[in-house]
Amino acid sequence: MDFKSSEQAVGPRSEDVLPTTATAAVKVVIVGGFGVGKTTLVGSVSEIRPLTTEETMTQAGVGVDDTQGVERKTSTTVAMDFGRISINEELVLYLFGTPGQERFWFLWRGLFEGALGAVVLVDTRRLEVSFDVIGRLEERGVPFVVAVNNFPDAPDHPLEELRSALDLPASVPIVLCDARQRGSSRDVLMTLMRYLQNLATTQEAS
Amino acid sequence: MSDAGGDWEESSPERLYVITGGRSGSSTPATLDLVTLIVARSGPAPGMQPEHAAITRICQAPLSVAEISAYLGLPVSVVTVLLSDLLAEDKVLARAPVQAARLPDRALIEAVIDGLQKL
Ligand SMILES: Nc1nc2c(ncn2[C@@H]2O[C@H](COP(=O)(O)OP(=O)(O)OP(=O)(O)O)[C@@H](O)[C@H]2O)c(=O)[nH]1
Ligand SMILES: [Mg+2]
Numbered sequence: 131m132d133f134k135s136s137e138q139a140v141g142p143r144s145e146d147v148l149p150t151t152a153t154a155a156v157k158v159v160i161v162g163g164f165g166v167g168k169t170t171l172v173g174s175v176s177e178i179r180p181l182t183t184e185e186t187m188t189q190a191g192v193g194v195d196d197t198q199g200v201e202r203k204t205s206t207t208v209a210m211d212f213g214r215i216s217i218n219e220e221l222v223l224y225l226f227g228t229p230g231q232e233r234f235w236f237l238w239r240g241l242f243e244g245a246l247g248a249v250v251l252v253d254t255r256r257l258e259v260s261f262d263v264i265g266r267l268e269e270r271g272v273p274f275v276v277a278v279n280n281f282p283d284a285p286d287h288p289l290e291e292l293r294s295a296l297d298l299p300a301s302v303p304i305v306l307c308d309a310r311q312r313g314s315s316r317d318v319l320m321t322l323m324r325y326l327q328n329l330a331t332t333q334e335a336s
Numbered sequence: 337m338s339d340a341g342g343d344w345e346e347s348s349p350e351r352l353y354v355i356t357g358g359r360s361g362s363s364t365p366a367t368l369d370l371v372t373l374i375v376a377r378s379g380p381a382p383g384m385q386p387e388h389a390a391i392t393r394i395c396q397a398p399l400s401v402a403e404i405s406a407y408l409g410l411p412v413s414v415v416t417v418l419l420s421d422l423l424a425e426d427k428v429l430a431r432a433p434v435q436a437a438r439l440p441d442r443a444l445i446e447a448v449i450d451g452l453q454k455l
Binding site: 217239 | 375399
């Protein structure tokens with residue numbers, strides 16, 4: 131290990147430094163299956179280049195690998211990308227792009243606790259992943275909206291057809307997006323916030 | 337993708353064990369969330385463990401626990417142990433994430449909407 135020499139290189143770039151007035155932070159989780167565009171969405175709307183935090187999953191937690199169907203003997207590194215949006219001088223919003231499999235969620239304790247809400251990013255070619263994710267968020271009581279990422283070779287389903295395929299309640303917003311477009315990713319977050327605003331208003335009224 | 341912490345040796349479980357002195361993250365205060373903002377009260381002091389020194393150096397301006405983890409190339413579970421040391425010694429301040437109780441939910445959501453609209 132050569133910590134001293136690397137010390138100078140570690141840390142945020144000067145343009146990524148938060149103002150000292152930043153006193154509060156909130157988080158939103160972007161959750162979806164492999165390759166659905168989580169990192170792309172986080173990156174397109176983040177003010178910093180997405181960062182990565184890694185946890186090591188030990189043998190006991192690995193089990194049978196979904197994609198390989200083989201038992202892994204060694205420990206596995208699981209990465210979570212995240213980005214940041216300064217909302218105002220005091221408030222900072224963090225966006226975490228999280229794998230869809232629940233066994234990964236436990237690697238970051240409290241990932242969903244205190245989160246404002248979640249965006250379920252959906253690839254229409256692999257709906258079953260999203261189906262599981264939606265069920266788990268409902269169990270945990272995490273409010274969420276669904277964003278369908280527009281892949282060119284994906285079959286063109288009407289949103290209402292997707293809604294019933296996903297067994298989504300009528301109250302939960304479902305929108306199309308292009309995760310590569312900053313404006314589109316921003317609109318997805320805005321859809322989530324409007325939904326949360328409605329939930330809060332309904333709660334206050336009852 | 338991320339070159340942050342690229343000069344660090346791979347965070348093998350053995351190395352992480354050494355950094356934390358064998359403690360696990362489970363005893364850390366529940367107040368340390370991924371988005372708890374950390375600010376150093378002073379700079380690195382002579383004789384500090386290198387990881388402690390690095391945290392106090394990069395936290396001269398507020399940084400979330402997740403960002404500290406990314407920049408140091410260390411898992412969040414290890415960073416929270418290091419931070420609880422620094423908190424106990426009053427070397428850093430933690431600004432807890434916004435709790436629903438602290439701010440009326442709706443005011444918070446509206447602040448986020450205003451911020452997103454400016455993007
Ligand atoms: N056409 C199109 N391609 C996209 C879109 N979003 C992402 N992609 C592409 O899809 C691929 C996967 O995107 P990522 O953002 O890496 O997906 P991810 O969910 O982070 O993937 P993992 O972290 O590996 O699970 C990349 O090659 C992207 O360029 C989109 O909206 N439209
Ligand atoms: Mg990714």
